[in-house]
Amino acid sequence: MTLLRTQNLSAFYGDFQALFGINVTVEQGETVAIIGANGAGKTTFLRAVAGAIESAPEMVVFDGQPIGDRTPHEIVRLGIAMVPEGRRLFPSLSVEENLLLGTHSERTGPWNLKRIYELFPRLYDLRHLPAPSLSGGQQQMAAVGRSLMSNPRLLLCDELSLGLAPVVIRDIYQCLGAITAEGATVVLVEQDINRALDASARFYCFQEGHLALTAPVKGFDRAAITAAYFGV
Amino acid sequence: MDWINILIQGGLLGGFYALFAIGLSMSFGIMRLVNIAHGDLIVLAAYVGLVATWYTGLDPFSTLAIVVPVMFALGYALQRGLLNQTLSGGLLPPLLVTFGISIIIQNGLLQGFGAYDHRLQEGSIETASLHFPGGLSVGVYPLVVFAVATLAIASLQFLFYRTRLGRAFRAVSDDADTAELMGIDNLKLYALALGIAMIFTALAGVLFGIRTIFAPLSGPIRLILAFEAVIIGGLGSMWGTLVGGMVLGLAQAVGAALDPTWQILAGHLAFLAILIVRPSGLFPRTRD
Numbered sequence: 001m002t003l004l005r006t007q008n009l010s011a012f013y014g015d016f017q018a019l020f021g022i023n024v025t026v027e028q029g030e031t032v033a034i035i036g037a038n039g040a041g042k043t044t045f046l047r048a049v050a051g052a053i054e055s056a057p058e059m060v061v062f063d064g065q066p067i068g069d070r071t072p073h074e075i076v077r078l079g080i081a082m083v084p085e086g087r088r089l090f091p092s093l094s095v096e097e098n099l100l101l102g103t104h105s106e107r108t109g110p111w112n113l114k115r116i117y118e119l120f121p122r123l124y125d126l127r128h129l130p131a132p133s134l135s136g137g138q139q140q141m142a143a144v145g146r147s148l149m150s151n152p153r154l155l156l157c158d159e160l161s162l163g164l165a166p167v168v169i170r171d172i173y174q175c176l177g178a179i180t181a182e183g184a185t186v187v188l189v190e191q192d193i194n195r196a197l198d199a200s201a202r203f204y205c206f207q208e209g210h211l212a213l214t215a216p217v218k219g220f221d222r223a224a225i226t227a228a229y230f231g232v
Numbered sequence: 233m234d235w236i237n238i239l240i241q242g243g244l245l246g247g248f249y250a251l252f253a254i255g256l257s258m259s260f261g262i263m264r265l266v267n268i269a270h271g272d273l274i275v276l277a278a279y280v281g282l283v284a285t286w287y288t289g290l291d292p293f294s295t296l297a298i299v300v301p302v303m304f305a306l307g308y309a310l311q312r313g314l315l316n317q318t319l320s321g322g323l324l325p326p327l328l329v330t331f332g333i334s335i336i337i338q339n340g341l342l343q344g345f346g347a348y349d350h351r352l353q354e355g356s357i358e359t360a361s362l363h364f365p366g367g368l369s370v371g372v373y374p375l376v377v378f379a380v381a382t383l384a385i386a387s388l389q390f391l392f393y394r395t396r397l398g399r400a401f402r403a404v405s406d407d408a409d410t411a412e413l414m415g416i417d418n419l420k421l422y423a424l425a426l427g428i429a430m431i432f433t434a435l436a437g438v439l440f441g442i443r444t445i446f447a448p449l450s451g452p453i454r455l456i457l458a459f460e461a462v463i464i465g466g467l468g469s470m471w472g473t474l475v476g477g478m479v480l481g482l483a484q485a486v487g488a489a490l491d492p493t494w495q496i497l498a499g500h501l502a503f504l505a506i507l508i509v510r511p512s513g514l515f516p517r518t519r520d
Binding site for chain 1: 396399400402403405406407409410411412413414415416417418
């Protein structure tokens with residue numbers, strides 16, 4: 001079953017066009033990677049799906065419903081949650097308050113505070129600290145946890161690995177398995193190609209706002225991906 | 233000793249100024265909205281109270297049961313219907329729009345009530361005072377108002393730091409875009425915030441209307457006092473706002489004791505002095 005479909009999705013920042021007719025489909029339960037160089041339009045794509053950039057209604061279809069013109073808070077209520085690039089935790093809130101913020105979507109499901117602390121045990125001991133006092137990796141866990149608290153059907157992850165040590169990145173990606181096991185569909189945006197491809201079944205490669213390449217990960221020549229990535 | 237009496241009066245006067253300032257502090261803290269019409273809304277609340285006493289025969293305290301819901305509804309509608317549309321264009325549009333609202337309220341009140349001074353009459357409590365050994369005497373009414381201001385700030389602290397709604401207010405204040413991405417309806421939350429701010433505006437209007445005369449054009453001086461209390465206390469700190477109000481009140485009381493014409497000037501000078509020494513106020517953005 002198709003959970004998310006974008007049809008000829010274009011997006012603009014003022015006069016600047018950042019996306020040109022992007023067609024992406026994501027099936028229920030799969031993990032899909034979106035890769036591409038800096039400025040390829042990956043973050044813009046996620047923001048358009050999450051409603052932070054408005055588009056025509058039928059350009060973004062979620063679970064059969066056109067949502068391109070909905071506001072972000074309406075889209076969260078439908079079951080799309082985003083882990084924003086750079087984590088964007090609320091600095092004056094404690095870790096636990098940040099997690100609880102995710103419950104404003106009013107959605108119920110497998111995720112609650114207890115389950116988040118089981119997934120990221122280190123957060124439990126830090127739960128009363130202000131969010132900025134955490135390390136980068138711990139903040140990323142809190143940001144993922146906050147989005148999970150809205151019990152999304154579709155989780156959009158923007159640059160989970162940005163600025164983190166390799167060992168921390170490995171920890172966080174290991175948790176993705178537990179997240180998909182609960183039925184969530186995941187779209188990963190990454191500049192770190194190998195990390196994203198290892199976690200995904202299919203990938204889309206963006207290049208300067210256009211879709212350059214899409215294929216299943218398995219058996220695909222990484223040299224061809226690199227070529228699409230750099231546009232050579 | 234007279235000086236102790238003067239300092240106590242001045243400190244208690246801070247309760248009024250803190251009540252003036254709470255609404256301003258909330259709308260700036262949550263919406264980054266500098267509400268130029270804040271002082272006129274305080275005066276408008278006093279007039280709502282005045283009209284309520286005319287038509288119901290209630291005493292001013294009791295009219296709060298009418299004034300508070302009326303001002304809450306007005307704040308909610310004003311934010312939802314008008315001010316929300318000004319927030320995406322930077323700092324200037326809300327300034328201009330609230331400046332316009334200020335003019336509309338002033339002239340509307342002039343049209344409706346004339347340029348006369350009015351007062352709300354609460355009876356014997358206005359002049360009652362408590363006497364302590366050593367010649368100390370404290371007015372009952374300023375004491376009540378100070379208690380109301382303290383209670384108001386304590387309940388706001390509770391709202392901000394202990395409730396789900398308060399958590400959402402703080403999140404939106406930190407990062408409105410991300411809050412929206414987490415499922416918060418920012419525009420509705422802003423309307424609720426101005427509604428709640430106007431509850432305190434209603435209190436300030438009625439309680440100050442009992443203490444002193446008001447007229448259609450007395451809003452701007454209230455606005456300046458509210459600004460000064462917020463800035464002295466430090467933006468974002470509610471308890472700081474109470475202290476800021478007290479600093480203003482103390483400075484005014486001392487100024488008035490030296491020479492009655494210096495009262496207002498002394499408050500402004502204290503404000504300027506604190507701006508020079510601590511530009512971000514006494515307790516900026518604390519997590520108290």
